[in-house]
Amino acid sequence: MNNNIGFEIIETKIASAPSFKINGITVHSVYDPLSEARKWAAQIINRIENEGMPDKIIVFGLGAGYHIKALADLLKKQENTIKIEAVEPSEKSFNFIKSNFNVSELLKALKITVLDSACKNVYADASSISQELELDKGSILFCELPSYRKIFPEAYGLTYKLYGINQFFTPSSFKILVVQPMYGGSSTIGNYLHSALLGLGYDVKILDFSKFYDAYKYMGEFTPNEDHVNSLKQSLFNLMSEALLSSVFNEPPDLVIFMAQSPASERTLLKLKSMGIKTAYWFVEDFRTLTYWNTIAGNVDYFFTIQKDDFFTELKNIGANNFHYLPLACLPDFHKKITEINEEDRIKYGSDVSFAGAGYYNRKNVFAQLIDFNFKIWGSDWHVGLPLSLLIQDGGKRFTEEEAVKIYNYSKININLHSSMWHWDINPNGDFLNPRVYEILACGGFQLVDRRRYMEGLFEDGKDLVVFETVDDLRKKIKYYLANEEERSAIAAHGRETVLKNHTYERRIREMMNIILLDSYEQIKSKIETRKQNISELLKETEGNKELHDLIMQFSGKKSISIGDMAESIKRGKGRLSKSEAMILMLWAIKSKLVKLQGL
The missing domain is CATH 3.40.50.2000 (Glycogen Phosphorylase B;)
Structure with missing residues (x-):
């Protein structure tokens, strides 16, 4: 999104209602912006009459607020309580509007979402924008100040597609x-x-x-x-x-x-x-x-x-x-903190220091210098002699993912040394983070990890985990954190909070799907819409079944619907299922072979 924005105020026929330009494009009429605003608001009311009553209206473009005030006045005359929200694409334009136009009262009554004009990754920000606008809640009428579509085409395209995705996509x-x-x-x-x-x-x-x-x-x-x-x-x-x-x-x-x-x-x-x-x-x-x-x-x-x-x-x-x-992540339902201690597991998997992974060249060299610690090494390919071989657990067998969770939980210190086939000990130019970084943290484990270039911005050294630079540094930090349990626990707790908030596979999927859906918007929308049945047709076909007819009426704000849409809505509801609801859930479960029936 363009951060180089220029502004120019323009006098109009209405002295109290000036217009302005953004990057040379006029935002409101230079003749009568209030009349223009009333015509725009009338068009939106006409859309509501034709398309059905939405739960809220989202307007792309705050401008000087004339159009939004006109729409609010018309809705008030109709005694309509539809909520209006606005999206302003740029922090810079928002500040200019607040400084030069009388919008203070409007802003008190209006929820404004300001997009980051310096956004570098629209795909990463897409989820947060959707959540901020609550695009997945209720029926929405999306409209725009026409000039803003020309001034901010990228921001408009992103917001419009996000709105569209949440309307047609489940x-x-x-x-x-x-x-x-x-x-x-x-x-x-x-x-x-x-x-x-x-x-x-x-x-x-x-x-x-x-x-x-x-x-x-x-x-x-x-x-x-x-x-x-x-x-x-x-x-x-x-x-x-x-x-x-x-x-x-x-x-x-x-x-x-x-x-x-x-x-x-x-x-x-x-x-x-x-x-x-x-x-x-x-x-x-x-x-x-x-x-x-x-x-x-x-x-x-x-x-x-x-x-x-x-x-x-x-x-x-x-x-x-x-x-x-798209970096790796954790699965919170699997990588989790053990709350009920199993003494047998604690004895088997617990130790002062542990490592879980394969025996790569650099790991063998580093860990040979840690044999004086209470150190357990788990995993395969550790073809080493004495004394390092004494630390290898279960005869060097591969451990299961379930065992990994126990190791991370019961170890006081989890070492995470990224593998290298070419470096003697620590790769000074390592970049990506391996799965172990996220999984140890999600299990509430304390982690000592070698420095990686991509760690910056994801985790904070000394707050979420602790980074070591050399083997001597690793040894010193093992000794220090074994002796300082309270500090060790605080870092592990904060690291767990960070990873569960920002680095789960669900979040990665959302980012992946944002990329795919935004990039292939028209093709995917067309494909999904062809699977759905027209709501009006369904209402006619179910007139003889009041229960099913009333259920479909809940979706009257949409043009079309699939059985999957209905199943998702029913599962979010509360109370006892009707016969029609139970039948829809059963049909969807059979179709998908994935949904588990609950409450039937």
Whole structure:
């Protein structure tokens, strides 16, 4: 949004009602702005008569307030109590208006939402704008001061689309398929993503290819020839791609989200595109280590990453322009603080210091210098000799995610050293934050983590977690925080509060969906609207069933509705279900195979 804004006051025929220009564009009539305002207000009243009574009116553009005052006067004459709210796109324009026009009384009676004119990431801000305007509550009539549409086209487009999305879009009306890889950490993240999507009410399925992993590992048993083995593995990959397409043909989703290393061949992606299915890929890997991203990014609609800067430069170099930074997160329903202590678990998983993860080169070197602490190391690939081998728990077996939660809870200090195959100890140029950062904090664990470039703006050193720079620094901080339990607990508590507020998978999904819905607004709107039935038609068809007719009447402010819309509304209600409501919930549960019936 443009922050370079110029203003000019213009005298009009009405001495008490001047107009003004913003960046050379006249906001109100230079002849009679009050007459113009009354005509505008009459048009809005006409819209209300034709479209139905809204719960509130949102006006894009405060201007000098003439039009809003005129609308308020007409509503008052009709003894109409519809609430009016206004959106002003710029803090700078808002301050200019307050300083130069008599709007003090209007502002007392009006809720004003001022958008950030210096907004750098409209997608990240979209959720907060929707929440501030309460676009998901009740029926809304959206209108604009015409000049503002020209002056602030980007802000208008964003606000109008957000309004439109909240009018036509409900999560239950949007079908998503999450595609998992055969193995790896991104599979776990995919499971968390799936759970969060379900929690938000999306019509979501997951395609899990982990059952193919045994076959993948077995390929080497057929031949010692590496080229032949790779050829067999590629054939398996192609088979999984075909299985994916078969699944999609049976029940086409609106969006397919591929997790890193899932079977997303070029042919598959092109086929999905030809079917009108949007594709997103969440590359939750280090782009410097795994470089297959260069064959994927250009073939999907949306490419999400946990790195930016250098990675974005590389993506631009291959001609991609569809990439977005989306860091990892936690799943609060899973990564949570244990409130009832299990003594057996505390003994097994608890320690002064712990680490949970694979035995990478740099970790082995660092942890060999911590053997004098009460230190437990959990995870696989720790092929080390004495004395470090004495710290490896459960014989170096992989731990479950449920066990990870126990480790984070019962350890006094959780070390989080990001992996590196090239650095002796700590990577001085590390950027992205691994899942462990968020998960330890969500469990209420105290965390010592190596410094990462992208930590700034997400978490605060010494307040949410504690950063170490060197092995000596790590040793000193272990000793200090073991001796200062109260400070350690305060940092862990604040870190938990921060991560639960700002860094959950539900929040990541909202940002991801904002990007997709805003970017593909018309296409997705058209697709969803075709699934819905016209409200007036439904009301005619249900005239003989008073209970069902009255239920549909609740949506009379909308033009169309789906069974998913009705199910979502019923679930938000209170009291005993009617027969019609129970039947709708049952039909929706059968259709989606995801909704659990409650209260029937």
